[in-house]
Amino acid sequence: MSRSNTELKAGDKVSIQKPADNGKFTDAGQVLVKKELGRGAQGIVYQVEYEGKDYALKWYFYDNLKHPDAFRGNLEKNIKDGRPDNEDRFLWPQAITAAKQYPTFGYLMDLVPQGYIEFDKLYMGYEWKKPKEKGQPAVKETYRFGSLDALVTASINIVKAFRSLHGVGKSYQDLNGGGFFIDPVTGDVLVCDCDNVAPDGENFGIGGFPGYMAPEIVRGVAKPDVLTDRYSLAVVLFRLLLRADPLEGRKVLASVVLTEAKELEHYGSAPLFIFDPDDPANRPLPGGNAAKFWPILPSYMREAFTRSFTAGIKDPNQRIIEKRWQEYLIRLRSDIIHCTCGKVTYSTCFDHHEHFICTCRSCGNKIYTLQIKDMLAPLYAGLKLYRCYTEDVEDFETITGEVLPNKKDPRIYGIKNLSTKTWKAKFPDGSVREIPPGGGAPIWKGLVIDFGDKIGARVLS
Ligand SMILES: [Zn+2]
Structure with a gap:
């Protein structure tokens, strides 16, 4: 190993820098090395403590970097720019180690929380x-x-x-x-x-x-x-x-x-x-x-x-x-059927002998189809509606509705409004009923739900 591939040990202190308001990297204290978490071809990741909180420090094998100066410059730019769109799914570089203290350098990021498994x-x-x-x-x-x-x-x-x-x-x-x-x-x-x-x-x-x-x-x-x-x-x-x-x-x-x-x-x-x-x-x-x-x-x-x-x-x-x-993937998620018999799989594993109705091969249960916007989704107890279905936004995380079995007769389903908006249910007989937030309506063939803003869903048969 060359001198530039310096390793750290528990108890070592490393100075770090962060961008100041004027964009220049300035000293921001020291991190305390606690232990090694893992190593790869590029370097070693250590668990470190900084201002009372634990972080991960990625520490490079300097000799393995092809263009170390340009690499460091790019890393500094990423730190300055911050995460794209404030997207907290990135374990983004937050600070860089000072240039002169060691022959190599590293950057600071959040630790992977408990419960997350490598792909x-x-x-x-x-x-x-x-x-x-x-x-x-x-x-x-x-x-x-x-x-x-x-x-x-x-x-x-x-x-x-x-x-x-x-x-x-x-x-x-x-x-x-x-x-x-x-x-x-x-x-x-x-x-x-x-x-x-x-x-x-x-x-x-x-x-x-x-x-x-x-x-x-x-x-x-x-x-x-x-x-x-x-x-x-x-x-x-x-x-x-x-x-x-x-x-x-x-x-x-x-x-x-x-x-x-x-x-x-x-x-x-x-x-x-x-x-x-x-x-x-x-x-x-x-x-x-x-x-x-x-x-x-x-x-x-x-x-x-x-x-x-x-x-x-x-x-x-x-x-x-x-x-x-x-x-495609949002559609795929709504194509997963949870049958009452416990079978959970894509709708392709169900029989499709009748138009807009699929049948469970294990228990014979019939599953109707709900048309939401221009998308067709199997209608089963537990189906979740996301905000991107009920409003004209790209939010596929917030749940705004759920299909639930009736407490007295589980063969009958109802739709529950979990959004903040009042929906309207239009029944096949022409009657209209409001579904306020927290409220629900029974689901019938031919039912049309008006989510507002000209967005709706329909039970097909
Ligand atoms: Zn079944």
């Missing part, structure tokens, strides 16, 4: 942990999402974060499974490793991560930007929803050892989507996750992935923009 671990589903006592066998810890809803919500949150970032003209440049932490119960997402974020068109040496990199970067003809981020984002979403790699099929697996030349072929010069409709040469192995989950994804999601990894694999401008992913 890669959720993708694998487990990890082997060191036993508490020496000589004991390793302990297998399993990781899984609390629900299908949480999984889809996590996908929505990832897309939202990247939409904000791209919206301020920056790209992330290194999307990969180690860059996200997810709360598997709620689907809440934290994006870390924001130190490579740079204005679109600029690059400070990072190339990306194998498997996530756009083919033109693998081929060496492009540098990371918003368009290559979009390729990586499609890989992240594919991996999240199908727990499989979009390019790892028969053709790739036939190479026993993935040599550099083979990697360049499979991920750079001749990448082939495992479900390419025109070329079946790289189909996934039967019985694997890809083969299992692909058929149950609704068609609009399969089409989005197909476009991303066929037309979009060659032409960066054909890649799906974040706003579109957001719409």
Whole structure:
């Protein structure tokens, strides 16, 4: 190890700087190193204390930085700019260590809170942990999402974060499974490793991560930007929803050892989507996750992935923009049916013999369809309406309504208004009733709900 790759130890104090009102970085006290949290190729992350609160300090292996001065300058710019859109899903750099105290430097960010799991671990589903006592066998810890809803919500949150970032003209440049932490119960997402974020068109040496990199970067003809981020984002979403790699099929697996030349072929010069409709040469192995989950994804999601990894694999401008992913995924979330028999899955796993009615294959329960704006959603007890359904806004987090079973007769459903606005229910007999905030109305075939501002929902049959 060279001198520049100085490591820190518990008890060390490191001076930090923050931007003052005039934009200049000025001394802002010291952080106290408490312990090492982890290390990678770029550096080490320490837990440190600053002004009575614990933070994470990412500390670089200076010699591994390709353009250290430019890298530091970019980091300072990101600290000055702050998080895009005040998006608190980013574990954004908050302060930088003073330049002269050590041969290298690092930046300060919030710690990942308890309960958040690294994306890669959720993708694998487990990890082997060191036993508490020496000589004991390793302990297998399993990781899984609390629900299908949480999984889809996590996908929505990832897309939202990247939409904000791209919206301020920056790209992330290194999307990969180690860059996200997810709360598997709620689907809440934290994006870390924001130190490579740079204005679109600029690059400070990072190339990306194998498997996530756009083919033109693998081929060496492009540098990371918003368009290559979009390729990586499609890989992240594919991996999240199908727990499989979009390019790892028969053709790739036939190479026993993935040599550099083979990697360049499979991920750079001749990448082939495992479900390419025109070329079946790289189909996934039967019985694997890809083969299992692909058929149950609704068609609009399969089409989005197909476009991303066929037309979009060659032409960066054909890649799906974040706003579109957001719409598809919000639709996907409302396509998850919670049947009264306990079955929870996408509506594609239900029978569709009758128009606008689907039938549970386990219990025979019939599920009607609710049309909200121009979207069709299965109508089941527990269906949540979000503010983006009932108002003309993009808020897909605030719940404004819920479908609930009647207390006396659970076969009858009602809709509860959880918004702050008064809705109107128009019944098939022509009568109209107001639904104030907190109030509800029984659901009948033909019922029309007027949310105001010309936005409505209708029970189809
Ligand atoms: Zn059922």
